Amino acid sequence: MGFPASMSSPPSLLQLSSSSSSWSKSALFSVAPISFSPSTVKNALCRKRLVILSKRISPLEEAMRIRRERELQNTTKFRKRPPLRRGRVSPRLPVPDDIPKPPYLGSNELPDIASEHQIHDSEGIVKMRAACELAARVLENAGKLVRPSVTTNEIDKAVHQMIIDAGAYPSPLGYGGFPKSVCTSVNECMCHGIPDTRQLQDGDIINIDVTVYLNGYHGDTSKTFLCGNVSDALKRLVKVTEECLERGIALCKDGASFKKIGKRISEHAEKYGYGVVERFVGHGVGTVFHSEPLILHNRNDRPGVMVEGETFTIEPILTIGSTECVTWPDNWTTLTADGSPAAQFEHTILITRTGLILQFRLVLSMMVSLKPRLISLSVRDSTIRVCGLRLACHHNSDKLD
Template identity: 50%
Template sequence: HRIVMPGVVTPPLDVPQHIKRPDYKNLKIKSDDEIKKIRKSCHLACDALKVAAEIIKPGITTEYIDEVVHNEIISQGAYPSPLGYKGFPKSCCTSVNNVACHGIPDSTILMDGDVINVDVSVYYDGYHGDTSDTFAVGKVDEAGLKLIEVTKESLEHAIKSCRPGTTFSSIGDHIEGFVEKYGFTVCREYVGHGIGEDFHEAPDIRHYRNHHAPFSMEVGMVFTIEPIIMEGGCGVWKHGDGWTVLATDNKRSAQSEHTLLITDGGCEVLTLNPHVS
């Protein structure tokens, strides 16, 4: 008999919009009351991220950032979503230089020239809000600053495309198409996601070219876009602590994240708090 190997896989076939999707293939449509609650959680997450940004400098530990974020969140009567999530031991994630994501705040001391991503998620009144950004520590080289800038711009580029009728798979087209012009790559192992009563809801939102989520955005859907953009290759590996994800080639990465709501007119970025400049 002949030996058969996988061939070329073509894009998925369309399913008419009038056919009901199962939960794993669609996002939940949020009610006005749910949106109000998610918006509040997102604003609290944005506030906590701003507080973290204000203290980042050489000489502090990532554990200190976690303490500041934690105290800011609980002072508002909210809960830090990562704390205890599948055993995660801290209240935010701090990922420095070659740590791609999910870095556990610890005794690591920030040094002049580092780049650090702080990922903040808040649970308030039954709903989650999620945001992150990458910051320069002291004086960072030109290449590091460019990495941070392109990461933010790739997120903004994707957000501009989000509106009713846009396919979720197109998010990856916008992000990867943008960053590859600057010689960067997109991490393929970690994704954006729906969010609401659950920290992570369907579907997975990939930040590279794909055909995994060809269905369309609808009014009332809430989800995150959170690309990890890498200086070198897109390979990563997980540390023995079960969380910390590192670049295989030890090069730097940056991440930026917002939570979005699809509206009649396009989308609302819920983690752009009007109280935050």
Template identity: 50%
Template sequence: MDGDSVTQAESTVSCARCGKPAHLQCPKCVELKLPREGAAFCSQDCFKAAWSSHKSVHVKLKNDEAFNHSEELQKNWLYCLKKGQIRTPQCPHFDWTGTLRPYPISKHRVVPAAIEKPDWAMDGIPKIEPSSDLQSRVEIKTPDKIERMRETCRIAREVLDAAARFIRPGVTTDEIDEVVHEATIAAGGYPSPLNYHFFPKSCCTSVNEVICHGIPDARRLEDGDIVNVDVTVYYKGVHGDLNETYFVGNVDEESQRLVRCTYECLEKAISIVKPGVRFREVGEVINRHASLSGFSVVKSYCGHGIGELFHCAPNIPHYENKAVGLMKKGQIFTIEPMINAGIWRDRLWPDGWTAVTSDGKRSAQFEHTLLVTETGVEVLTGRLQSSPHVFPWLSS
């Protein structure tokens, strides 16, 4: 509607942009019979300034209408609340920071009875992990456990690669989740995120301004999006964890620069891993590279120990910090920097999981599971010869 004028509203409400009393309303919202709240403006200037973000309301309504009249709604597709414990047919109210909105999610996917499961698989509550002494003690893995971790991490890599091959404009993040779920159980593994603290899906899909823990849903990926897919596999009693951020179709130059910088942050951090290095140095390396590139580092989430437990010591911040401890041979942990195009602060959506940038700007993330060796590091989730060539800088 870029050239259209706002129409006279029936009664005074607050301007959707500045909060002043408003008597004008977006004509497209009138046509679509949307509520005046969020569609009223105090002046033509405010309307024009808000148009680029406001117009997404019209697109979302069309998508929702198409969805609501589809057969999928009959299959119990509902919005998620309370970390996955509650479903609702109504989109929750929230002061959204960007243009992205939640969509309904499908039912839990089924895992065959024969597959070994973590202790939260049935009721959503981890039992061993919270009280384990490995929350305060960094484990030195035995040779047997290291070998199991190698096998599990390779499966996780193959699962993520399957998801990467599937990504393109028009697919839903729920369909990505289905690919991850089916590839995981085909390999004999359990998708670790499924029902972990009630998380409702088998992987995390974080689009555009979502920093991490995005829930796969009915939204279709659009040309120009970026999407992070975070995969963790539980196999032979241990977890393997990794993620990557992918381009969907033709992505703008600034987003390409953000994604590449995030990839480089992880690579630079991995390059210093060896016995005797302080855990705090990881954050120093990442923060330096991100800052020099004009980006910021998320502080609410960090890398972590992993093995028989999904999350344990050590915690590894990605920003400048005072974390204690030295790396030692036999330790296994993740490094997973989350880098924002704008400020580092985050907010949490009403679903209790989806962390988004507070300014609505984009965020990217990459993650590997790493083993500290005698002389350096082994990237257990490293790319394979068969991994898809999705990052232009790796083929240059």
């Protein structure tokens, strides 16, 4: 449909249907609600009008639409910022010979996703917890380094040193040829950013993804940090992304369907007009880095239910704009196709016999997560937190394994 060349923009529906407008005198257009009667359309067609069907929306939907439009207008600020550029990548850092290494080293090919689910006995849970607590400590210390002018390479060096000082191996290093010990994903980088000499800028957001291999178990955690004076739009994106994760976690219990997680995350993200990236999924984690089940964060019909002793990750990525992505020639760094910002949070969940959900609060580095918050014993909102593990009481809240 065209519009007069003298107009700087197309007339709105209100203008087209207004009796005070010169457009109504020409009788070219007619607006009908979605609940129109057949006679309404018939009469309009007889008068050779173009019928425009409109749908009534609730006040809440209208408020969210306006909020989303304003946020999209804010993306022009992001586009004015220089796009992410790759800096110089320094050589990989050495790991002492006496530190045990994961089996995937020595190949630049990505390992296959293991078909077996990660189900642990009591000894395995203890080892998983130790790996997760170490990853959490490293992540929190790495987050303290986030400030303008710091390079992601400096963050990588600090993370690498903390991990090997604890007698663990940095899981990303050498995984499918990944050249660094941590993933650092800035602004429009969805995930898997390679640390380099680029300096962080005031107003950036950065996801730091730490994974350690300790006593034969992978502990993985990530979090999106704010660098300096960050805009309200970016703060909201980061906040809602973490809320999406928490809503997915709230559904977890023995016998629950995995597909409900994606539905709950999508519903919350859509309330704020954000997109959920479908390409990257959660998965099993434990003695292997990535295994079944794969956890989709969007609406889906994938079969499968949670079972006792199982560990898996939930790790949504939300974007302000497009959910489509592009990958740099390094085959790792993945950015939003339109350059709009993205944020990610991830956790690993353990389902127990009593119906308690033991959450190692972490997030994925290559696609996984676990992130203990290292809190001493406390009880709040039917949740018991002990040494960084969170026990969400769903059934027998008086019994702990």
